[in-house]
Amino acid sequence: MGNPRRSAEHRTGRGTGRGTGRTTVRAVAAALCAAALAVSLTGPAGAAQATRETADPGAISRAAQIWGLKETGTAVRFRGLAAVDHRTAWAAGSRGTVLRTADSGRSWHDVSPPGAGELEFRDIEAFDGRTAVVLAIGEGEASRIYRTADGGATWSESFRNTDPRAFYDCVAFFDRSNGLAMSDPVDGKYRIAATRDGGRSWRILPSGGMPPAQPGEAGFAASGQCLVTAGTRDVWLATGGGATARVLHSADRGRNWTAATTPVPAGDPARGVFALAFRDRGRGIAVGGDYRTGQPSPSAAAVSRDGGRSWQESATPPPAYRSGVAWLPRTRAAALAVGPTGTDLTLDAGRTWHTVDTGSFDTVDCVPTACWASGEKGRVARLEPSRR
Template sequence: MRRTGKTLRRLCGLTGALTGAVLALAVTTAPARAGSGGAGPAWEGRGAGPAWESRDAGTDARFRGLAAVSRSTAWAAGTKGTVLLTRDGGRSWRNVSPPGADALEFRDVEAFDGRRAVVLAIGEGEASRVFRTDDGGSTWTETFRNTDPKAFYDCLTFFDPRHGIALGDPVDGRFRILATGDGGRSWRVLPARGMPAALPGEAAFAASGQCVVSSGRHDAWIATGGAASSRVLHSADRGRTWTVAGTPVPAGDSARGVFGLAFRDRTHGLAVGGDYRTGQSSERAAAVSGDGGTTWTTASRPPGSYRSGVAWLPHSRTTALAVGPAGSDLTTDGGRTWRAFDTGSYDTVDCAPDGGCWAAGEKGRLARLSGR
């Protein structure tokens, strides 16, 4: 089981054929359409679509951790202990990496603004660590270092500026949850009794920082793969207890399952995944839920291949982006159908409340998304 879990956690960094970019997506908003719940992108409903504008990050690190604060401000975290911060919409990025972290693999970052952020490093035993900054990366404090050799943490999420959880792969047959109540300054392992038993070979993918996500002040969801079936676990009490539901996204192999989740509220969710291996079929690579993750339905027209990251566009009930090593897709009907708009390789995507969306990948390239 350790070999299977280790393969599952490492697989996203082993394929040289996967190429990517760090993307700054500046989405211009327009007045809301009837029933949209807010403003949507200017191109939505016009038969137009997004287009990438390339940028250079000045690094060759691969970024799978991403936090969109606004149109102008975003954080990216990745390989070689690298953390970048932009405050000018991606025109320039500042290296704010924690000192001495060169050997660490950062796979997730959660930011509260342009000064406060929490980053997660993954790995066996003490390689799994959490750092926090309160001054825009000028200084960092290590707030957690895993001392259990059986534990391996994959991703994290916050419900508000104080309460958050980090997800670890199964230890003694159950996923492990690490919790904070002070903004990531201290952490504790939650009791395992509220967690359903993991399936044989089941684990989470540290591919996009989206294997655990939240919406609102109490609800969180976990994405899994590697077992006979892919599953989504839901907690309504900040990770203390969980329920579980199967999804139609194919699993049955250590390279397949649900890689990323996005919930625009506690009811409406999207799941993306498939088979990460180049050239492998990834039919049914996306699913949608309208009941908080209790049931999932395959997209009637899913992305054409594996996708690792997904995000709802702010102030839209129907529009979302999905990204992966073979390109990007757009849905304008709440995840039922997807259409490709780019063939470049990206790993993760995130959107800020003001409509600024960002995505990330390897080789430190930057791009801005503009409406055509």
């Protein structure tokens, strides 16, 4: 499709080194909510459920400097991000660039695949500090997947798209072995590639269980979050550009899908759902809007409580387009959404959002011990304790 989603903007253009997981969670809660979000540190099962009543927007807005920027030494745009822990993260971006840190962002190693300088990396999935899979987007053979098992010292090209009609947007894994990659519609249906060996090889799944795409509908390669998983078999796919913004769901690792309409505005190639996050098989958040600078993005977030079968508009959505979203670790109802104009926090599972930072980011990723974000001009950051 000749539309802005394949422009340079969206197509060719997702502390301390010794802190424990519990210490990091305590720091995250303090930085975001001051004293408003009380999180039990007895473990995930004991995490206190944050609600709108516990949130003080004033306290949230005063929680300054929640992101600690890390000097990456480059100005490329990082839309691909994989958090491993509070010390280790991978970032993937334009000009075929892949960076890795193992010391909380104090130093970054350029581990870009050789000869990839013309590629646009938009998604990266890492299993640890040595093993990662990175997706390059684009029409035809520009869509590729690379894999490393030695921290980026060497890479193998495990997939190259040979269909000029296909355009791959995102990749996601259920576990270290099983994963999926999704392409914009081919012959009227989204195309899904699957791996069973950790990204070493890929095969195209049959399309019989995929519902028809709407005219003009496609995915957004904006943050590596247009395809997400929860558990061992459930996967969701975000769409835009069609008459309605939809979320497709599969409960059998991508063979059969159902589609649900969301209240996020669409009807234009620049509008739709850009990112998804599921806390579990039931609770999900969708964010998006209109990515064009200066364009309003009302209803830029929606929530689901039934695994994506139905979606409700957020009562107080983010004030502008958001391209990335992630649940905060060890909380039941707190999540972050990021975009070019700022970061927003919800304490009630996506019903209401409050802006907590105005820096530009494209994607965010959280693991039990840390949250990382990345975006334009080489920006990579980690959620930091309050400096107040």
